[in-house]
Amino acid sequence: MGNSPLIILYGLTAAAANVLGGLLVSSRRLGQTALRYLIALGAGFMLAAVFLKIIPESVELWRGEALTPMLWLLGGYLLIQFFEHTIAPHFHFGEETHEEAMLAQHAALVGVGALLIHAFFDGVSIAVASLVNTQLGVLIFIAILLHKLPEGFTVASMMLAAKRSSRSALLAAFAIGLATLAGVTLVLLFQNVAVYSRPLSYYVLPLSAGVTLYVAASDLIPEVNKREGGIVTSFIVFAGVALLYLTELLLEALHLGH
Numbered sequence: 298m299g300n301s302p303l304i305i306l307y308g309l310t311a312a313a314a315n316v317l318g319g320l321l322v323s324s325r326r327l328g329q330t331a332l333r334y335l336i337a338l339g340a341g342f343m344l345a346a347v348f349l350k351i352i353p354e355s356v357e358l359w360r361g362e363a364l365t366p367m368l369w370l371l372g373g374y375l376l377i378q379f380f381e382h383t384i385a386p387h388f389h390f391g392e393e394t395h396e397e398a399m400l401a402q403h404a405a406l407v408g409v410g411a412l413l414i415h416a417f418f419d420g421v422s423i424a425v426a427s428l429v430n431t432q433l434g435v436l437i438f439i440a441i442l443l444h445k446l447p448e449g450f451t452v453a454s455m456m457l458a459a460k461r462s463s464r465s466a467l468l469a470a471f472a473i474g475l476a477t478l479a480g481v482t483l484v485l486l487f488q489n490v491a492v493y494s495r496p497l498s499y500y501v502l503p504l505s506a507g508v509t510l511y512v513a514a515s516d517l518i519p520e521v522n523k524r525e526g527g528i529v530t531s532f533i534v535f536a537g538v539a540l541l542y543l544t545e546l547l548l549e550a551l552h553l554g555h
């Protein structure tokens with residue numbers, strides 16, 4: 298497909314944001330407040346993207362068979378519940394400061410592993426959305442990008458809480474970026490594969506929406522709600538929803554619609 302270079306550029310940008318997040322945690326350049334606001338903005342944007350863009354698009358792809366994409370959506374959601382909270386003993390988004398939890402039974406490494414799978418699907422979401430529809434691709438790219446910096450921050454702080462060096466913290470952020478790129482690449486490689494005479498994207502779009510829903514509603518929103526000063530942060534979630542709408546208007550104005 299002609300837009301593969303653009304999709305790869307999306308993946309590289311998202312991966313770079315992961316690494317930047319890792320750099321920021323080691324150098325302590327980003328305040329907790331700024332991080333929380335970014336998480337809140339990303340959560341709102343992602344929720345709006347899932348409910349208003351990806352789910353309707355998936356249901357439309359499956360015309361008359363609305364249950365099938367919904368099953369894939371639920372599957373994507375449960376997949377991340379499994380990796381982040383069934384296999385991993387201790388996982389939450391945002392800065393890791395619970396050293397006692399991280400020092401126990403290689404919790405940090407399992408946590409990094411869970412985040413690798415989640416990041417892989419971030420890449421899958423960006424690529425599959427772009428293949429289905431250009432405008433959807435831009436919106437999902439922005440939705441994912443907004444949480445990539447906090448994600449790099451999260452993974453690097455997990456390593457630091459486990460008393461590992463800042464070099465391995467940065468390496469972990471780099472690995473998360475690579476996993477994102479792997480997701481993008483795999484979708485591009487298998488874009489012409491059909492399963493039961495339907496393009497792979499029919500299945501992968503709702504599956505990745507389930508993952509994105511999990512990240513927004515069950516990774517990011519709990520971080521937003523966790524600490525004091527919640528009113529401003531909570532309003533930023535709504536700002537994230539508004540930002541999706543504004544971005545869409547901008548794309549229409551630039552004739553990047555459908």
Ligand SMILES: [Zn+2]
Nearest residue numbers: 393394395398
């Ligand atoms: Zn913790």
Ligand SMILES: [Zn+2]
Nearest residue numbers: 415416419448
């Ligand atoms: Zn992510």
